[in-house]
Amino acid sequence: MDSILHATTDNPVPDNHFAGFFEGTRGAKVRYAVFRGKGAKAKGTVILVHGRNESIEKYFETIRDLTSRGLWVATFDWRGQGASDRLIASKPYGHIRRFADYEEDLLRFIDRVVLPDTRLPFFIVAHSTGALVSLSLAPRLANRIERMVLTSPFIAIAGQVMSQRSITVISRLASLFGFGGRTFRREAGLPAFEGNALTSDRARFTRNCAILREHPELAVGHPTANWLNETLKVMARVRNQDHLTRIHIPTLLLCATADPIVPRSVVGSLARNFRAARLIEIDGARHELFQETDRLRGQAMAAIEAFIPGSDIEESELGL
Template sequence: MSQFVLCSEDNLASKYISDIQPFWHNNMQHGMFDGVREVGKKENVDIAYAYVLHPQALGSVVVSTGRIESLIKYKEVVYDLYQNGYSVFIHDHRGQGLSGRLLDNPNIGYVGSFEEYVADFKSFINQVVTEKTQHKPNLLCHSMGGTIGAMTVLRYPELFEKVVFSAPMFGIRPSLPNWFAKFLLNLHATLNKKNAYFFGQNNYDNQLFSGNELTHSEIRYQLFRQEYEETPKVQLGGVSGNWLKMAVQAMNEIEQGVHRFPIPALIIQAGADQVVDNKRQNRVVAKMKNAKLMVIAGSKHELFEEQDKFRTPCLTATLDFFRK
């Protein structure tokens, strides 16, 4: 049994209505700031964020979310962190969630460079987080948010106290041979489609629970999809060729530089992950100084959205790591 106060699937449907939604509407503060200007563009990108300040905060946590995710998907996570004594800060990466989109088709996952994600993240820390809390924040990352978080820590080692990575995107499945991956990316670019969907990618699809690769928890999956149906603006489809090219560059950069990772890190691996490449994740983690790997056997990719038997150990380890 967890030593922390965490939500449970048993009563989550009713608790979401009676406690979590009112908490979100009554306690969260929302805003926008100007993200970095993309090269060749005339306007900055609007970046959406939200935060809640705990009146007797033990510390603060900054959340870096995964691809296609929005801060509205993290209502339960933010609620749990707050109930355990933390002020929480979260933003939507450019091109997704409630932040500004970058292409005419808002469904296409696109970024000019992962450096833009990092620049936005640094602005969020400077303009919002450090203005609102006296605590040096901890960082909690999921999936693509782990790529962005790792790059940010490597560039700005003074920003965070500790970091927890949930199923970080240090590699992507299926893990193709390098030569074949390069061939496909070059072919796509040759066809002048870098801002179009990569091969096989499509617009947002409200996939049935039975076919999903993200979680075993039906209630958490349905709540996530319900949030996205009620706020269609946050819906996002597959990735563009340029996003994939930039992701490959970012993951290579992390693997090459992670030996100088400067702060304590806990990496929580989803044992049955079908989204990120656990073999490469293991390789990267083995090069990190002061890092601990925890494997949650049988869990799918979305550790924060999983069944209690997977999610509770994940959040318990996270909170325990932050408190030590």
């Protein structure tokens, strides 16, 4: 088990867990882990769904927070990242052949790991690209998932040299003409803290860099043209009113107001058209709410506690 999950000096593996691999769609080997909650009676299971270029190790702190409250946590690495099968063997690029492969892997994880090996009721807590996958799949999850929390949902792109429209056109053409496995940027080393788009918390930023420094096999490079093409198509679909009206799972949207990656205005527009959702903004937070400073991260965790049933905090405190 120690060879499946990787600890670093300031990021130990949470206790009381089991880990392994399941077979994703089209034979991909997908790494997963389940962490048991503390207490004699489980309050349910959180299916923790990662963003792009993330791995189970990055969420150890959040997993401990959730399990300390009596919740189990089930999580996995997306195909193409973390310790799951890579899709371009010779390159570290972030790649996907079909966005539907993400959705099918999440369904398989629920069917093959969560349902038989964890505890009811089931909740989704998903970040960024994971939130996009969950949002896309939500109409098919109504009888399985009690509630969803989507943090910084990756439903639009900001902060790029090119506009989203230009990225859409170029990535579509590149995929169409056989260049879908290529990226638009040169690979670089680990990012610097100054000016980063993810978090204003230096300690958590440094910890996450240390994970990749000690275990570089977990790192993922820039997204390929096909990853962008597939993802952008789904972004447009999930914002459509017809799709949103088919979602009946009570949903909490957490928006970081200083997020330079996902436009705040687009998340707000989504919330207005999404009958099953409520929006909470975390003022001053950047993209990765679970990696932010204690003050900002604490607001996100408190909102999750208040929303997911079984918490000691009443939902009325959020007006939900």
